[in-house]
Amino acid sequence: MWVVAQLESRELLAICLKKLKGLNKVKLVDAGFIWTEPHSRRVKVKLTIQKEAFSNTVLQQIFEVEYVVSSRQCEDCTRVAAQNTWKAVVQVRQKVEHKRTFLYLEQLILKNNAHKDTSNIKEVKDGIDFYFGARNQAIKMVEFLCSVAPMKYKASERLISKDIHTNTSNYKFTYSAEIVPICRDDLVCIPKKLANSLGNIHQLLLCTRVSNSIHFMDVNTLTAVDISTNTYFRNPFQPLSNVKNLTEYYVLDVEPLDQTDGKNILCDVHVARMSDFGRNDEEFITRSHLGAILNPGDAVMGYDLARANFNNDIYDSLSQPPDVVLVRKSYPARKKKSKSRPWRIQQLGKEVDENVLPRKQDQAKNENDMEIFLRDIEEDAEFRSTINIFKNAKSTATVETSEVTEQDDSEDELPEIALEEMLDEMTINVEEDPDYEEVA
Secondary structure, X not given: OOOOOOOOOHHHXXXXXXOOOOHHHOEEEEEEEEOOOHHHOEEEEEEEEEEEEEOOEEEXXXXXXXXXOOOOOOHHHHHHHOOOOOOEEEEEEOOOOOOHHHHHHHHHHHHHOOOOOEEEEEEEXXXXXXXXXXXXXXXXXXXXXXXXXXXXXXXXXXXXXXXXXXXXXXXEEEEEEEEOOOOOOOEEEOOHHHHHHXXXXXXXXXXXXXXXXXXXXXXXXXXXXXXXXXXXXXXXXXXXXXXXXXXXXXXXXXXXXXXXXXXXXXXXXXXXXXXXXXXXXXXXXXXXXXXXXXXXXXXXXXXXXXXXXXXXXXXXXXXXXXXXXXXXXXXXXXXXXXXXXXXXXXXXXXXXXXXXXXXXXXXXXXXXXXXXXXXXXXXXXXXXXXXXXXXXXXXXXXXXXXXXXXXXXXXXXXOOOOHHHOEOOOOOOOOOOOOOOOOO
16 A cells, blocks of 8 residues: 655654564553655654663653655556566447548547546557557447447457466456547448438438448438448448549539538539530539539539449449539638648647658658548537637747738638637646655
8 A cells, every 4th residue: 555655744654653673562652753854755753662671660762763754656556667578458430431430539538538547549551559558448448439430349368377276367358449430521322221210311421420320421421420330340341532632613503402401401503514615615514412512613522423333343333323422511711721720629648659760752641631630620510519729829920920921812701610619738847856755
């Protein structure tokens, strides 16, 4: 048992007296500290004892006892300070080309402080490893991950040592978690059997949100469905395309329809590829859910199915797939704007595995994933309400000057985060006392 004991305190005096052998054979009359230098690592105690030598004869003696203070850590702290010592590990993996899911998962872990018990966090290929000093801490992390992301996991254990005399064993536990390989704004084509079980919905769907289940929407009818984790792994399917394959279109005309669902308004949109201007007159008319925010002259990002070639049997079985599926509104004026933002997000302190050090092309890919993630935060108020956003004091001055010069250039209002949604980052400076020692 560990006890906090300051110098010349009653707790420290009790600990010192317990370490004296034979004190129970005499009568302790008085005990007190003798002052020593705090940095000397010496504690002196003055004792007065009595003992009856003969009948009606009592001997009294005063003597000093010197203790040496030695540094020591508890077993948990020793295990954390040592390298490659852990009791349980949670291995989280997702087989996708980007890291946007882990960027969002990282923000959820930081907001809920779910990483407080980790002894080490290592970034590996296709995922992250969380190391813990106890098994129950790893189970707690797995339960948290299952509550915020669609995933399945399996547990395994390995025998490290066994004491045959006391019948005790030492195990290391591994929890392997696999996240569903579908992310926000992905285009999917679900099997016909699964579509019939979901109310005979269209097979070509757009992923709108990912939580502990996957949320899809049919952009032709605004019908929304949720697919649970168990349902997905019983009928697994891969995404057709992700946001890295989006094509930019120019909006020629928007005709709203009467059907609405929350913030989504069904409409017919007349679009043309941005890359086709000056080359050909190819135009498309498609149905979209972006009727509330699209206007003629806007730019919009979508999947170009007319030129796409998918190696997917389910997609090939569709009778008349649309030529274009619009996903989100685009802001070309953002390219002229300064990259510095008046806000920032925190990140976990991860250790990168030596075997998967990022190359130059991988670094550019990771920066692009981060930029897409930051744009998602700016454009979706519901999405950023689930994470913590902090003020960026370093870029405040540069942003104020750039707004003056770029105000005339940008015709569209870029999505911005209000100051009320930002938090002041709190920095705690812990001053370590060099004279403080733990006494056992």
